[in-house]
Amino acid sequence: MGRATTEPLLDDNGESRSSGDFSGSESDDSEAAILFDAEQAHNDDGTVAPVISLRRLISRGGDDGQSPFSPNPARDLNPPMPVYVIIHRIRRLVVAAIDDSYTLEELRGPRLDRLVVRPLVDRLYNPNDPSTVYALLANRIQFLRPRSHELLQQTVNESRAILCELLAIRILRRFHEDHTGRSGLLLLAHILVSGFDPCDAAPETVRARRPNWAVQERGGHERKLTGLELAIISESKMFIGSPACQRVVDAVYRGVVVYTPLSFVDILPDHYKHHPVSLYEPRRAAILNHHRLIVPQIRNLIELMHFIVLLVLYMLTVTHYGFGRHQHGFKNTYETLFNIFAAGWVLEQFAAIVEHGWEVHSQNLWSFLDITFVFLYAAYGLVRIVELVVSSEAFYAMPVLCTAAPVMLTRIAFTLMPDNIVFIALHAMMRDFTRLTFIAIWCFAGFVMGLLLLARSTGDASLNETVTWATITKWLLWIWFGLDGTGIERAPEFHIILGPTLIITFAFLGNTLFLTILVAMLTNTFSKIITNEAVEIQFRRAVLTFQGVKSDAIFSYPPPFNLLALIVMLPLRWWSGPAVFHHANVAVIRAINAPLLLLIGLWERRKIWAKRTKTSKWRNKWRHFAGLNPHAHIQVVFSSEPPPEIMDQLEKMDVLHEMTGVDRELASVRSPRDLSHVSSSSVRRRKTSDTGSLRRFEGADR
Numbered sequence: 171m172g173r174a175t176t177e178p179l180l181d182d183n184g185e186s187r188s189s190g191d192f193s194g195s196e197s198d199d200s201e202a203a204i205l206f207d208a209e210q211a212h213n214d215d216g217t218v219a220p221v222i223s224l225r226r227l228i229s230r231g232g233d234d235g236q237s238p239f240s241p242n243p244a245r246d247l248n249p250p251m252p253v254y255v256i257i258h259r260i261r262r263l264v265v266a267a268i269d270d271s272y273t274l275e276e277l278r279g280p281r282l283d284r285l286v287v288r289p290l291v292d293r294l295y296n297p298n299d300p301s302t303v304y305a306l307l308a309n310r311i312q313f314l315r316p317r318s319h320e321l322l323q324q325t326v327n328e329s330r331a332i333l334c335e336l337l338a339i340r341i342l343r344r345f346h347e348d349h350t351g352r353s354g355l356l357l358l359a360h361i362l363v364s365g366f367d368p369c370d371a372a373p374e375t376v377r378a379r380r381p382n383w384a385v386q387e388r389g390g391h392e393r394k395l396t397g398l399e400l401a402i403i404s405e406s407k408m409f410i411g412s413p414a415c416q417r418v419v420d421a422v423y424r425g426v427v428v429y430t431p432l433s434f435v436d437i438l439p440d441h442y443k444h445h446p447v448s449l450y451e452p453r454r455a456a457i458l459n460h461h462r463l464i465v466p467q468i469r470n471l472i473e474l475m476h477f478i479v480l481l482v483l484y485m486l487t488v489t490h491y492g493f494g495r496h497q498h499g500f501k502n503t504y505e506t507l508f509n510i511f512a513a514g515w516v517l518e519q520f521a522a523i524v525e526h527g528w529e530v531h532s533q534n535l536w537s538f539l540d541i542t543f544v545f546l547y548a549a550y551g552l553v554r555i556v557e558l559v560v561s562s563e564a565f566y567a568m569p570v571l572c573t574a575a576p577v578m579l580t581r582i583a584f585t586l587m588p589d590n591i592v593f594i595a596l597h598a599m600m601r602d603f604t605r606l607t608f609i610a611i612w613c614f615a616g617f618v619m620g621l622l623l624l625a626r627s628t629g630d631a632s633l634n635e636t637v638t639w640a641t642i643t644k645w646l647l648w649i650w651f652g653l654d655g656t657g658i659e660r661a662p663e664f665h666i667i668l669g670p671t672l673i674i675t676f677a678f679l680g681n682t683l684f685l686t687i688l689v690a691m692l693t694n695t696f697s698k699i700i701t702n703e704a705v706e707i708q709f710r711r712a713v714l715t716f717q718g719v720k721s722d723a724i725f726s727y728p729p730p731f732n733l734l735a736l737i738v739m740l741p742l743r744w745w746s747g748p749a750v751f752h753h754a755n756v757a758v759i760r761a762i763n764a765p766l767l768l769l770i771g772l773w774e775r776r777k778i779w780a781k782r783t784k785t786s787k788w789r790n791k792w793r794h795f796a797g798l799n800p801h802a803h804i805q806v807v808f809s810s811e812p813p814p815e816i817m818d819q820l821e822k823m824d825v826l827h828e829m830t831g832v833d834r835e836l837a838s839v840r841s842p843r844d845l846s847h848v849s850s851s852s853v854r855r856r857k858t859s860d861t862g863s864l865r866r867f868e869g870a871d872r
Contacts, residue, residue, distance in 0.1 A: 250299040252371030257305045260337075263290060264309060264330050271325040274332050287333070291340040297348065300361045303338050307400035307409070308368055310334035314404060335406045346414035352449060358418045359427045359447045362401075365394030394432050398716055402709075403529055410712045411705040419708075423715040425450055425465035425774075433525040433721035437517075438740055440723040442752035452774040458767040460759045463726050466718025468770060474585050476729055480515050481578050483508040488575070491568045509551075514729025516544055517736065521724050522717065533713045535597050536584040539577050546574040588714060589707050595699045599692045606691060610684055617676045618642050624664045624672070649673065650680040726759045 251259070267286050276282060294302055313331035316324065342361065349357050369377050380393070398418075401409050409415060421427040429447040445461075462468055486504040519540050523531045531537055554567035584593050621642050645657030658677070661669040699706050720726075727735040739758070743751045760767065811817070 250296070250301070253301050253305060253366050253368055254370050254372040254376070256299065256301060257308055257368060260294065260302075260305050260309050260334070261312075263293070264313075264333055264337075268326065268330045268333055270329070272329045272332070277329070277332055277336060287336055287340065290333075290337055291344070294337060295341050295344050297345075300345075300357070300364070301366050303342050303361050304366045304395075304397040304400065306334045306338040306341070307397055307404060307406060310338075310406060311400060311404045331404070335404075335409050338401075338406070339409050339412050342409075342412060342414045346417070355417060355421055355427070356447065356449060358414055359421065359429070362398045362415065362418050363396050363422065363427070363429055363431075364447050365396055365432045367394050369393070396432060398712065399526065399530065402533055402713055402716060405533075405709070407702070407705045407709045411708040415712070416708060419712045419715050422719065423466045423711070425462065425467060428461065428465075429719070431464075431719045431721040434527050435524045436722040436724075437521045437524070438722055438724040438735060438743070438755075440743075440752055440755050442748045452771070455771070457771045458760045458764060459771065460726060460756060460763065460767060462767065462770050462774070463759075463763065464718070464720045466715045469718040469720065469725075470714065472728070472766075476515060476518070477581065477585065480508075480511055480729075481582065483511055484571075484574070484578060488568065488572050491565070510730045510733075512547055514732050516547060517732055518725065518729060519544060521722050525720070525722055526717070530713075530717070533710075534717060535588055535593060535710055535714075536581050538597070538600055539581040539584065543574055543577050543581070546570065546577065550574075588710060591699065591703050591707065594706050594710055595696050598699055599695050602691050602695055603688070606684075606688055610680075613679070614646065614676075617646060617672060620672055621646075621664055621669070624668060646673075646676060646680075649677050652681065723755055723759070727762060731762055 267290060272282065277287065294306075296302060310331045313327040313334065342358070345357060345361060346354065348354075369380060398410075398415075400406075401415070410419070418427065426449060427447060428445065428450045430443070430445045463472070483504065487508045490504055525531075534540075550567050550571040553570055557565070557567055587593060618639055622637075622639050625637050625642075642657075645654075645660075648654035649657050657673055658670070661673045663669065664672075723739075724732050724735060735758075739751075739755060742754060746754070812820070
C-alpha cells in the first residue's frame with residue numbers, strides 16, 4: 171500500500187468542505203465515500219428518481235498507520251484554484267517546457283517522459299481540484315487554433331497541444347487510480363461532464379470581452395462548458411480512448427450517471443431545476459420518469475424509430491407517385507403525412523445543431539447525411555409551394571424529393587452500424603473530399619470562363635451561336651471523367667493554338683494531378699483511421715453519447731408533437747412563470763410518452779437493474795450446451811479468483827509492491843550499460859512531492 175493521503179470533501183458542485191462534520195469509517199474501498207439520498211433535494215415533484223450524489227470524497231488509506239480521516243496539513247496547502255488562474259498557470263508551464271516541435275512518439279519516449287511529462291503531472295495534479303483536466307483541454311484548443319501572427323510557432327503549438335492531452339490523460343488516470351468504486355465513478359463523471367466557467371475569478375476587463383450573445387437563464391450555470399465537450403471539439407481521441415474516460419462515457423451511455431446537460435441555445439428551455447452529476451437508482455425511481463428519454467442508449471433507439479417512420483412515409487409518398495396515382499387521394503394523403511412528420515424531424519435536427527453548435531454536431535457520424543436531406547427537403551418544399559400557387563396539376567417537386575432516396579437509405583446503414591470502421595472512414599474522407607472538390611470547382615470555373623471568352627472573341631461564327639457556358643461545362647466534365655472527347659475535337663474552333671492548349675491543360679490537371687492528389691489524401695486519411703481503429707470507434711461513441719444527453723425540452727416531444735409544443739408550449743413559457751411552465755411541460759411530456767416511459771421503467775427494473783433470483787431453464791440449457799466446448803475449461807480457470815491460501819502462497823513468492831515503478835526506473839536509464847545499476851532497493855513507488863517535481867522540471871528547462 172502506498173502513502174496515505176486525505177482528499178478534500180466535495181459537495182455536488184465540486185466545492186470543498188471541511189471534514190469536521192464527518193465521523194465513522196468505511197471498510198470497503200469501493201464505497202470510500204459518503205453517498206446521500208438526494209430525494210428531498212431533487213425529487214420534490216416526483217420527476218426524477220432518487221439519485222446518489224457525491225457528498226464528500228475520502229481516498230484510500232495506506233500502510234503507514236495514518237487514518238484516512240486524520241488531519242493532513244499537506245491537504246490544506248493545495249486548495250482548489252479558480253479556473254481562470256489554473257488555465258493560465260498551465261499555459262505558462264507548457265510554454266516554458268516546450269520550445270521546439272516534438273512528435274507524439276517523442277513526447278511519450280522515456281527521456282521526455284522523465285524530464286517533462288512526469289514532473290508536470292506531479293506539479294499539476296491536485297486531488298482537491300477537479301478542474302485541472304478541463305483547464306488542460308482548454309489550453310489544447312487554444313494551442314491548436316491557427317493564428318496568422320504565429321505561423322512560425324504553429325508546429326511548436328501543436329507539440330504543446332499534444333503535451334496538454336498527455337497531461338490530461340495522466341492526471342485523469344491518477345484520479346481513477348486513487349478513487350475506485352462508485353465514488354470514483356462519480357468523481358470522474360464530475361470531472362468530465364460537470365460545467366466549468368473559464369472566466370471564473372477572471373478580471374472584469376476579461377469578462378467584459380466575452381461574446382454578448384443572448385444567454386438563457388440557467389440558475390448560475392450560464393456560459394459553462396464540460397471537459398468532455400472540449401475533448402470532442404479538440405479531437406482529443408487519445409484522451410477519450412483512455413480507460414478512465416471510457417468508464418464515464420459508458421456509464422453516461424447506459425444511464426448509470428445522470429445529470430442536467432449544458433447547452434448553447436435551447437428552443438424550448440426548461441431550466442427550472444438543475445440536477446447535479448449523480449448515480450441513478452432505477453428501482454426507486456418514478457415509473458414514468460421522463461428524464462430517461464435523454465439517456466443516450468435509449469435516445470439513440472428513439473431517434474432510429476423516428477427515422478424509420480420518416481423513411482416509411484417517404485417511400486409511400488414517392489412510390490404512389492411513381493405508380494401514376496398522383497391524381498388520386500392516396501398520394502395527397504401520404505404526402506401530407508410525410509410533410510408533417512418531416513417538418514417535425516427537421517425541427518429536431520435544427521435543435522440538435524443549435525444545442526452545442528455546428529462544430530460538435532459535425533462530429534456526428536451521419537451529420538452530413540442529415541444536412542443533405544434537410545437541403546433536399548427545403549428545395550422540395552420551395553418548388554411544391556410554387557406549384558400550389560401556379561397550378562395544382564404540376565408535379566415538378568416530386569422528382570426533387572426522389573433524389574433524397576440514396577441519402578435516406580445510406581443514413582439507415584450509418585445508424586444501424588455506428589461502430590463500423592468503414593462508415594467512420596467515410597465520414598472522415600467526406601470532409602477531405604468536399605474540401606478538395608470545392609478547390610477543383612473554383613479552378614474548373616476559371617477554365618469555363620476562359621473558353622467562353624475565347625469563343626466570343628476569336629472563335630468561329632457557328633461556335634458563337636451554339637456554344638454556351640453549359641455546353642463548355644459538359645465537355646469539360648466528360649473530359650474529366652474520361653467519357654467523351656468532343657471538347658478536344660472542337661478545341662481548334664475556339665482558337666487554333668490557345669483552344670487546344672487550355673483544354674489539354676485541363677485534361678492533365680483534372681485527370682492526372684487532381685485525381686492523384688485526391689487518391690493520396692483519401693488513402694492517407696483511411697490509413698490513419700485503420701491504424702487507430704479502436705480509438706476512432708471510442709471517439710465516435712463518445713460523440714454519440716455526449717449528443718444523446720439532451721438539454722432542450724423539445725427533444726422530449728416526438729415528431730410531429732414537437733411542432734405543437736413549439737406553437738403551444740413556447741408561448742406558455744413566456745406568459746407563465748418558470749414553476750408553472752415546468753409542471754405543465756412535465757405533465758404533457760409524460761402524457762405523450764406514457765407507453766414508452768412505462769416500457770422503459772419496466773425494462774430497466776426487470777432486465778437491467780433488478781437482480782435475478784433464479785436462472786431460466788433456457789439459460790441452463792444453453793450453459794449445458796456451451797459446456798460441450800473442448801476449450802471451456804480454460805475459461806473456468808479465470809472465472810473466479812483463487813482461494814485465499816493460494817493467494818497467500820503467491821504473495822510470498824512475488825511481492826507485487828516491489829515491482830511497482832520498475833518501468834519508470836528503466837525508462838530513466840539512457841543506455842543498456844546503465845541497466846546494471848538498477849537494484850531492488852532503487853525500485854520505488856511514484857514520487858508525488860512538489861519539491862522533487864520542481865527539481866526535475868527545472869532540470870528539463872536548462
